[in-house]
Amino acid sequence: MLIPLSAVMGQTRAKNLLLSSSAKDKMSHAYLFKGPSGVGKKMLARAFAAFINCRAPQGREACGSCPSCKKFSSDNHPDLHIIEPQGMGIKIDQIRRLQKDLTYPPFEARTRVVILPDIHDTMRRPEVANSLLKTLEEPPPHTLLILTGDEAGSILPTILSRCQIVAFSPLTYQEVAGLLAPEVEPRQALTLAAVAEGSPGRALLLHQTGLLELRQGMIATLTRLDPNSPDAVGMVYDLAAQAADLKEKLHELLDLLATWLRDLTLLALEQQGQLINHDLADLLQQGRRAWRPEGLLAALDHIRQARRQLLRNCNRTLVCEVLFFALLREKW
Numbered sequence: 646m647l648i649p650l651s652a653v654m655g656q657t658r659a660k661n662l663l664l665s666s667s668a669k670d671k672m673s674h675a676y677l678f679k680g681p682s683g684v685g686k687k688m689l690a691r692a693f694a695a696f697i698n699c700r701a702p703q704g705r706e707a708c709g710s711c712p713s714c715k716k717f718s719s720d721n722h723p724d725l726h727i728i729e730p731q732g733m734g735i736k737i738d739q740i741r742r743l744q745k746d747l748t749y750p751p752f753e754a755r756t757r758v759v760i761l762p763d764i765h766d767t768m769r770r771p772e773v774a775n776s777l778l779k780t781l782e783e784p785p786p787h788t789l790l791i792l793t794g795d796e797a798g799s800i801l802p803t804i805l806s807r808c809q810i811v812a813f814s815p816l817t818y819q820e821v822a823g824l825l826a827p828e829v830e831p832r833q834a835l836t837l838a839a840v841a842e843g844s845p846g847r848a849l850l851l852h853q854t855g856l857l858e859l860r861q862g863m864i865a866t867l868t869r870l871d872p873n874s875p876d877a878v879g880m881v882y883d884l885a886a887q888a889a890d891l892k893e894k895l896h897e898l899l900d901l902l903a904t905w906l907r908d909l910t911l912l913a914l915e916q917q918g919q920l921i922n923h924d925l926a927d928l929l930q931q932g933r934r935a936w937r938p939e940g941l942l943a944a945l946d947h948i949r950q951a952r953r954q955l956l957r958n959c960n961r962t963l964v965c966e967v968l969f970f971a972l973l974r975e976k977w
């Protein structure tokens with residue numbers, strides 16, 4: 646699919662930087678698009694690849710009808726390489742194959758484009774990252790590398806130092822809600838936008854997977870559950886099973902629980918203005934009375950710990966059980 650640059654909402658600074666460097670013929674050989682997940686980094690990478698190869702660009706857009714645009718439209722351009730992870734991440738063999746491909750000149754493109762998405766996730770193993778360093782340092786002629794990465798994730802410094810960094814920012818809640826309309830009614834769209842912290846991609850994911858409702862149910866249970874009641878153990882096992890069922894989307898739930906605990910912490914500090922979970926006002930008030938203020942920071946630590954365990958491939962159900970018991974322990 647040919648993605649117009651205008652289809653990427655916001656990100657004016659990133660677009661201007663890229664367009665002006667291409668107009669002046671001063672593009673970097675490697676960019677790292679860095680910012681929150683779901684704000685359009687990969688989309689802009691694809692749109693820019695089409696734009697710089699268009700034979701007859703119209704102002705700030707690719708024409709959509711030249712031979713190059715047609716190949717981008719049909720996802721069939723021989724000089725666009727998107728390196729998607731195989732299994733847990735990008736494999737060294739994939740990088741070697743890419744390097745071999747890059748020893749030949751581009752088939753037809755003015756600028757061959759290699760996109761490596763989500764490297765905070767897909768290139769966590771140093772040996773894989775290291776195998777790419779030489780290509781990042783000295784890419785073959787007529788070749789542009791675009792890496793994308795989450796700012797919250799860890800990106801190896803050796804990669805960072807070899808790329809020009811293009812910063813992406815969250816959108817305003819109104820912009821995100823505008824993108825979700827008319828499918829989502831305005832009030833819920835604003836909640837999704839806030840909970841997704843200005844990321845349209847995350848807002849859409851929360852909407853489509855029902856994660857917003859799941860979060861509400863879990864937060865209600867955790868808030869009302871008396872850790873000393875005879876039902877507590879069974880309830881925790883139920884919650885953990887539901888959470889583990891999310892599989893690779895579990896980290897999204899952990900992000901949501903972290904923003905809820907952050908809101909409770911703000912309430913404990915009496916800073917109401919910046920709450921994210923506006924839709925949970927009643928539950929937040931109950932939660933404020935249910936958790937010890939010093940327990941909230943410990944609870945956030947438990948979430949960080951769970952994230953680390955998941956990265957190490959620990960058993961999801963077990964990680965969730967330990968987490969939910971720990972959250973209950975921090976109550977009064």
Ligand SMILES: [Zn+2]
Nearest residue numbers: 699708711714
């Ligand atoms: Zn064109």
